[in-house]
Amino acid sequence: MINLAVEVAGIKLKNPVMTASGTFGFGREYSKFYDLSLLGAVMVKGTTLEPRLGNPPPRIAETPAGLLNCIGLQNPGVDAVIKEEIPWLSQYDVPIIVNISGHSLEEYGEIALRLDGVPGVAGLEINISCPNVKHGGLAFGTEPQMAADVIRTVKDKSRLPIIAKLSPNVTDITEIAKAVETAGADAISLINTLLGMAIDIKTRRPVLSNIVGGLSGPAVKPVAVRMVWQVAKAVKIPIIGMGGIVSAEDAIEFLLAGASAVAVGAGNFYDPLAPLKVIEGIKAWLEQEKIADVRELIGAVKIC
Amino acid sequence: MVYSLKTRILENKKILPDFYEMVLSASAIAAEAVPGQFLMIKTSPTQVPFLRRPISISRINAEEGTITLVYQVVGSGTKLLSAMTPGSEIEVVGPLGNGFTWSEKDKVVAIVGGGCGIAPLVALTEELLKAGKEVYALLGAQNRDKLLSDRYFIELGAKVMIATDNGSYGRQGFVTQLLEEVINTTRLDQVYCCGPLPMTKAVVKLTKEALVPCQVSLEERMGCGVGACLGCVCKVRSEEGSLTYKKVCHDGPVFTSSEVIFDD
Numbered sequence: 001m002i003n004l005a006v007e008v009a010g011i012k013l014k015n016p017v018m019t020a021s022g023t024f025g026f027g028r029e030y031s032k033f034y035d036l037s038l039l040g041a042v043m044v045k046g047t048t049l050e051p052r053l054g055n056p057p058p059r060i061a062e063t064p065a066g067l068l069n070c071i072g073l074q075n076p077g078v079d080a081v082i083k084e085e086i087p088w089l090s091q092y093d094v095p096i097i098v099n100i101s102g103h104s105l106e107e108y109g110e111i112a113l114r115l116d117g118v119p120g121v122a123g124l125e126i127n128i129s130c131p132n133v134k135h136g137g138l139a140f141g142t143e144p145q146m147a148a149d150v151i152r153t154v155k156d157k158s159r160l161p162i163i164a165k166l167s168p169n170v171t172d173i174t175e176i177a178k179a180v181e182t183a184g185a186d187a188i189s190l191i192n193t194l195l196g197m198a199i200d201i202k203t204r205r206p207v208l209s210n211i212v213g214g215l216s217g218p219a220v221k222p223v224a225v226r227m228v229w230q231v232a233k234a235v236k237i238p239i240i241g242m243g244g245i246v247s248a249e250d251a252i253e254f255l256l257a258g259a260s261a262v263a264v265g266a267g268n269f270y271d272p273l274a275p276l277k278v279i280e281g282i283k284a285w286l287e288q289e290k291i292a293d294v295r296e297l298i299g300a301v302k303i304c
Numbered sequence: 305m306v307y308s309l310k311t312r313i314l315e316n317k318k319i320l321p322d323f324y325e326m327v328l329s330a331s332a333i334a335a336e337a338v339p340g341q342f343l344m345i346k347t348s349p350t351q352v353p354f355l356r357r358p359i360s361i362s363r364i365n366a367e368e369g370t371i372t373l374v375y376q377v378v379g380s381g382t383k384l385l386s387a388m389t390p391g392s393e394i395e396v397v398g399p400l401g402n403g404f405t406w407s408e409k410d411k412v413v414a415i416v417g418g419g420c421g422i423a424p425l426v427a428l429t430e431e432l433l434k435a436g437k438e439v440y441a442l443l444g445a446q447n448r449d450k451l452l453s454d455r456y457f458i459e460l461g462a463k464v465m466i467a468t469d470n471g472s473y474g475r476q477g478f479v480t481q482l483l484e485e486v487i488n489t490t491r492l493d494q495v496y497c498c499g500p501l502p503m504t505k506a507v508v509k510l511t512k513e514a515l516v517p518c519q520v521s522l523e524e525r526m527g528c529g530v531g532a533c534l535g536c537v538c539k540v541r542s543e544e545g546s547l548t549y550k551k552v553c554h555d556g557p558v559f560t561s562s563e564v565i566f567d568d
């Protein structure tokens with residue numbers, strides 16, 4: 001019998017495969033394809049205090065082995081998420097991790113407070129890394145002190161496990177990781193998207209309405225694996241690895257680099273069944289390699 | 305139901321210089337699809353191109369379990385699609401989105417199609433004629449080489465009117481001029497529109513002035529195609545009157561023209 005179960009920040013997962021925030025809505029769309037209870041966890045769309053309209057289209061630009069997006073955190077606001085989305089998603093036997101984003105420390109604190117004690121919510125993922133909104137998001141994720149302040153604020157307002165989602169758009173990812181660990185983060189998600197740009201050479205205009213956007217998909221995977229490896233050496237808290245995972249092989253690479261769990265993001269667009277294929281593929285690979293427990297892979301990369 | 309499955313390609317042939325017709329054996333999808341819906345199609349076994357391509361359904365044959373797609377080769381994805389051979393398999397997701405709707409009360413309707421936008425109007429016209437409606441099919445293209453399916457609309461029994469930009473076939477001018485004429489001479493109960501944005505805007509303006517209800521099918525770059533990523537939005541007026549974004553893939557691609565806001 002092979003064990004696929006892992007525990008991250010006190011959240012028990014039946015397998016290490018989650019769906020990444022912003023690529024999976026609140027689960028409704030993909031529930032038409034499979035039973036969401038099969039997933040390790042669902043990380044829902046970035047939620048803000050007030051409803052957000054998001055950026056005008058075009059919001060998507062395809063790039064080699066990936067895509068740029070500038071959605072701009074379109075979401076119905078935390079109260080609607082608590083009233084409409086969480087109760088619906090709670091029908092499934094799957095931990096719900098709510099991704100939250102704010103303009104200010106106070107906003108992060110207020111959203112965390114409102115989500116505290118909401119039935120079905122297993123943890124909060126703190127987005128200090130969204131490149132597509134002017135305030136909040138990325139600004140908080142590029143300065144160790146500011147990142148620590150956000151984490152301290154939400155820790156103070158919430159009893160839920162707190163996962164800091166970090167931006168790769170920094171010089172030294174380990175500095176930010178250490179700062180959020182010291183501030184009390186229970187786990188770290190990485191990476192969010194890499195800031196990028198695409199230009200339509202016929203019109204000479206940027207493809208995206210927001211000029212720049214976040215790059216995701218297989219194109220960013222080597223950067224993500226490297227950052228997971230660096231951060232795993234620098235902190236003691238667990239890491240949820242993400243960035244271009246579409247197959248079990250991709251996921252195993254992240255586990256070996258030091259991630260305790262992984263999330264499928266843009267891979268959901270590539271194949272709506274990708275998370276299930278990753279779960280089944282990890283299991284098959286463990287069987288083939290005669291490894292009894294998926295946890296044996298975590299951080300098992302061999303560096304001579 | 306929405307399916308994610310491998311389907312067999314029965315046919316994939318060039319029908320016009322830039323246009324291809326692909327027939328898929330997909331009985332589950334054919335049993336449930338309605339005109340105006342689309343499929344998300346994986347165009348390569350590799351990760352380039354990474355995203356699937358949204359292709360509208362042109363014809364639905366539930367009895368034979370086939371779906372016909374008509375697509376224009378515009379980029380790397382559709383180019384790969386055009387090279388696929390009958391007998392091979394292709395991964396598709398669908399049927400997706402909300403299709404066109406019609407009511408029993410409607411007697412005389414017009415479909416207005418431009419360029420590639422004519423494709424989904426074929427299945428719609430079949431259904432409208434089956435439902436006993438008188439259908440004006442107003443078709444437009446840059447030139448004769450880019451005019452889709454005109455003969456098929458005639459065979460179906462629609463009243464076909466054609467306009468080309470250069471006058472190489474039908475009337476010289478825009479398809480919207482044809483619509484203006486029909487509106488002036490006939491009492492239309494409904495207009496259905498699919499085509500390039502300038503055409504769609506003009507059709508919406510004409511039908512609004514004539515107080516004829518109109519449904520438009522919109523196009524936008526898509527990420528997931530199922531409503532999760534919020535990549536393909538259009539601006540709409542909500543019931544309370546405020547502006548908001550709806551998802552073209554999930555809330556559309558067919559919208560009532562009165563709810564959509566077109567930026568100038």
